[in-house]
Amino acid sequence: xxxxxxxxxxxxxxxxxxxxxxxxxxxxxxxxxxxxxxxxxxxxxxxxxxxxxxxxxxxxxxxxxxxxxxxxxxxxxxxxxxxxxxxxxxxxxxxxxxxxxxxxxxxxxxxxxxxxxxxxxxxxxxxxxxxxxxxxxxxxxxxxxxxxxxxxxxxxxxxxxxxxxxxxxxxxxxxxxxxxxxxxxxxxxxxxxxxxxxxxxxxxxxxxxxxxxxxxxxxxxxxxxxxxxxxxxxxxxxxxxxxxxxxxxxxxxxxxxxxxxxx
Amino acid sequence: xxxxxxxxxxxxxxxxxxxxxxxxxxxxxxxxxxxxxxxxxxxxxxxxxxxxxxxxxxxxxxxxxxxxxxxxxxxxxxxxxxxxxxxxxxxxxxxxxxxxxxxxxxxxxxxxxxxxxxxxxxxxxxxxxxxxxxxxxxxxxxxxxxxxxxxxxxxxxxxxxxxxxxxxxxxxxxxxxxxxxxxxxxxxxxxxxxxxxxxxxxxxxxxxxxxxxxxxxxxxxxxxxxxxxxxxxxxxxxxxxxxxxxxxxxxxxxxxxxxxxxx
DNA sequence: CGATAGGTTGAGTCGCATCAACCGGGGTGG
DNA sequence: CCACCCCGGTTGATGCGACTCAACCTATCG
Numbered sequence: 267x268x269x270x271x272x273x274x275x276x277x278x279x280x281x282x283x284x285x286x287x288x289x290x291x292x293x294x295x296x297x298x299x300x301x302x303x304x305x306x307x308x309x310x311x312x313x314x315x316x317x318x319x320x321x322x323x324x325x326x327x328x329x330x331x332x333x334x335x336x337x338x339x340x341x342x343x344x345x346x347x348x349x350x351x352x353x354x355x356x357x358x359x360x361x362x363x364x365x366x367x368x369x370x371x372x373x374x375x376x377x378x379x380x381x382x383x384x385x386x387x388x389x390x391x392x393x394x395x396x397x398x399x400x401x402x403x404x405x406x407x408x409x410x411x412x413x414x415x416x417x418x419x420x421x422x423x424x425x426x427x428x429x430x431x432x433x434x435x436x437x438x439x440x441x442x443x444x445x446x447x448x449x450x451x452x453x454x455x456x457x458x459x460x461x462x463x464x465x466x467x468x469x470x471x472x473x474x475x476x477x478x479x480x481x482x483x484x485x486x487x488x489x490x491x492x493x494x495x496x497x498x499x500x501x502x503x504x505x506x507x508x509x510x511x512x513x514x515x516x517x518x519x520x521x522x523x524x525x526x527x528x529x
Numbered sequence: 530x531x532x533x534x535x536x537x538x539x540x541x542x543x544x545x546x547x548x549x550x551x552x553x554x555x556x557x558x559x560x561x562x563x564x565x566x567x568x569x570x571x572x573x574x575x576x577x578x579x580x581x582x583x584x585x586x587x588x589x590x591x592x593x594x595x596x597x598x599x600x601x602x603x604x605x606x607x608x609x610x611x612x613x614x615x616x617x618x619x620x621x622x623x624x625x626x627x628x629x630x631x632x633x634x635x636x637x638x639x640x641x642x643x644x645x646x647x648x649x650x651x652x653x654x655x656x657x658x659x660x661x662x663x664x665x666x667x668x669x670x671x672x673x674x675x676x677x678x679x680x681x682x683x684x685x686x687x688x689x690x691x692x693x694x695x696x697x698x699x700x701x702x703x704x705x706x707x708x709x710x711x712x713x714x715x716x717x718x719x720x721x722x723x724x725x726x727x728x729x730x731x732x733x734x735x736x737x738x739x740x741x742x743x744x745x746x747x748x749x750x751x752x753x754x755x756x757x758x759x760x761x762x763x764x765x766x767x768x769x770x771x772x773x774x775x776x777x778x779x780x781x782x783x784x785x786x787x788x789x790x791x792x
Numbered sequence: 793c794g795a796t797a798g799g800t801t802g803a804g805t806c807g808c809a810t811c812a813a814c815c816g817g818g819g820t821g822g
Numbered sequence: 823c824c825a826c827c828c829c830g831g832t833t834g835a836t837g838c839g840a841c842t843c844a845a846c847c848t849a850t851c852g
Contacts, residue, residue: 461680
């Protein structure tokens, strides 16, 4: 859970954890997927992730580090649409041509699978296709949930909900240590993610902190009272399709996915 | 563009128009797709669309009528996440188990393709898979765009942007007549779609109307000044992946899709 | 040690929400 | 045929949540 460094023994631990949660459990399939990855690339902090110049619609995998996807308006306003953690699989369906950017919040190691290779891969390993479909569905579920936040939740609710989400997602790929996880977002980024102003974000975070619910300092999120956050935001982890309350990654079992579509 | 009635000569005109825009141009493929549809079902206005009891993840196609997808919070607040028009293809990736509902705004005729059939279909007709992928990508693009609206646009901007979007989408499936199209959303629904209160929605609509930009009465949206709306909201139709300014469906050409992923 | 970036705080304002009432039309039942 | 009601839209008044402007504070760093 520390900031990206080279403490990571295997480049793909997070990705593999993610694949497990996507119910891609067979070693055979996992190896096939890893095998299809291009060489890893590094992107330094505060830079944009760029495809390897190739055709724009390949699947990109974040092996290490954090980033966010954001869209900018012509007048400078911006909206962060996703917070991306290690193991996440991005752009499963081709990124639409809109003004999307993936911004590295920390040094990021990532890789991609080219269209061609992916097509073959999915053909030979239908379960990989299914897993990717689930990944996309999960992504959508988070999008929908954020839409609800921006549309109908108050500032504190948005923050509480987001903190819950980040923590549960992080835990699912073993990126938590106790009640802490990494959250390398500045308050400005947080504001743009939640559709709030910087100042109001600051005050709302302060409110949650002074209620003893969370702490957020030096890029580390500490959850002091998960239930409290959950109470405020009515957070229901169901949509994340992850093992419900598994305290450790060991006991979390892949959820009973309603056999999804390979596509 | 009238309210759903039986004036429609062929049940699938809108769907076919949509398929064309998804660059599924071959008659062969189109017929295969239509052939895989289950028997059409009707859902009366103000009811929920329900799957035919079967497994939850099949693709659903709206042949006639309008609906919206919405999510409810425990305390009664709700968020409308999508406005769905004839020809739209829903749930391409399995609907996540969250509290999603598809609500019929008018009488709706719809059909679905079962998972099994779909898998075979995509296998035999790879272009159908690609088209469905594009459909999902387009859906996502609209989601992202709405996220920006809710997060960073003012009430008037949201309305203007949404009106532009609806009009362009409707035009793409020949559901416009002149500068009018159907918009069977009450102001309450509109409010829940745009993350505003009913009252403020009303006043904002009034503002746009008194500036001579639009008119919205009896479920009919009339665009008096598209450029004005576009100016206010910085609407850029690019993300809709539709032919740019084609006044009629005849001249609109499928955009140069960056060959997407079949999956 | 100045410089810069990120976080914190105060004051004032505004957009939007909320509460509450009213209006007009279409349907319904007496 | 009219009285009634219900629903959707409209409007006014008021208050709050969130935004903006503008400092200031604190760390980290070259």
